[in-house]
Amino acid sequence: MAPLVVEGGAAVLIEVEGLHPDDGTPMLERRFSEGIVRLDLSDLSTSRLPFEPRGGWEWRRELAVSPDGALVAVAEQWRPDEFYDISRQFGPSQFLERVNATAGIPRWFALHLVDVRAGTSTAILTQPTAMMLSSDDRSVHWAPDGSLVALSLATADPSAPVVLLLDPSTGDLRHTIDGARLVGSFAWHPDSGRLLLDRRGRIVEHRLDTGAERPLPPLPGAGSETRRPQPPGNGHHRVLGYADEERLFTVTHRATTMTLTRLVPGSDHVEPVARWSGSTDMYPRLTAMPREFWG
Numbered sequence: 001m002a003p004l005v006v007e008g009g010a011a012v013l014i015e016v017e018g019l020h021p022d023d024g025t026p027m028l029e030r031r032f033s034e035g036i037v038r039l040d041l042s043d044l045s046t047s048r049l050p051f052e053p054r055g056g057w058e059w060r061r062e063l064a065v066s067p068d069g070a071l072v073a074v075a076e077q078w079r080p081d082e083f084y085d086i087s088r089q090f091g092p093s094q095f096l097e098r099v100n101a102t103a104g105i106p107r108w109f110a111l112h113l114v115d116v117r118a119g120t121s122t123a124i125l126t127q128p129t130a131m132m133l134s135s136d137d138r139s140v141h142w143a144p145d146g147s148l149v150a151l152s153l154a155t156a157d158p159s160a161p162v163v164l165l166l167d168p169s170t171g172d173l174r175h176t177i178d179g180a181r182l183v184g185s186f187a188w189h190p191d192s193g194r195l196l197l198d199r200r201g202r203i204v205e206h207r208l209d210t211g212a213e214r215p216l217p218p219l220p221g222a223g224s225e226t227r228r229p230q231p232p233g234n235g236h237h238r239v240l241g242y243a244d245e246e247r248l249f250t251v252t253h254r255a256t257t258m259t260l261t262r263l264v265p266g267s268d269h270v271e272p273v274a275r276w277s278g279s280t281d282m283y284p285r286l287t288a289m290p291r292e293f294w295g
Contacts, residue, residue, distance in 0.1 A: 015033060033061070110123045166294045182197065248262070248295050258277070
């Protein structure tokens with residue numbers, strides 16, 4: 001997984017992978033997770049999170065740290081043992097046959113809460129589904145006040161994702177938002193009462209208290225509320241999330257140049273913040289920083 005910066009930039013969380021000894025099987029099938037490590041940037045010391053990842057080579061994990069840094073939400077997706085038993089019946093040249101044979105085996109999802117200080121890990125949600133696959137957005141977000149954890153999950157209908165909001169202290173389901181997925185690396189508004197959602201390519205701000213939704217203003221050069229409009233220069237826009245109560249950050253790709261912009265909700269004013277060389281396979285994300293950092 002991409003390294004996750006802990007609030008304030010004091011540390012990063014990294015999942016360490018390894019390979020089993022070469023026994024002639026494809027390298028992908030020898031892949032395994034050694035665990036999740038916290039790297040302290042002040043002295044470069046490391047410590048392993050008290051979380052035991054599942055085995056098998058087809059898994060995905062995503063992390064989110066609580067606002068006070070005491071808990072780490074680990075969203076984990078994996079395949080049951082049946083998947084691996086069937087997969088091993090096919091050789092490397094029989095890829096399509098293996099895909100067809102395992103297509104009906106569901107993925108499973110679990111949300112774990114890892115208490116770093118207590119050294120415990122507890123699964124508060126487990127069900128046969130999958131996280132939304134995207135390099136742009138994160139599938140799990142803590143509310144800024146720590147009261148809720150938001151998840152983007154798939155459903156039986158690929159075109160109808162769902163957002164679940166859970167109480168991290170009990171695991172109870174508090175809200176369900178159908179037909180939407182979380183947007184960006186900071187989908188929560190700082191007031192912990194609003195979320196940025198993607199509804200079939202249209203970005204909306206969803207209020208938890210009333211369920212009302214307000215479309216985002218058109219992004220620069222877009223002419224519509226679509227998620228990835230085509231501005232001049234064959235580029236496209238990506239919503240990163242809220243930086244603070246007023247500023248919503250976006251990134252524009254245009255040829256080989258990426259531009260970070262600030263969009264003030266409710267207005268058409270867009271201010272360039274920084275530019276750098278990049279390509280469309282780069283996926284920038286916001287990270288939690290002290291309020292004064294943004295100026």
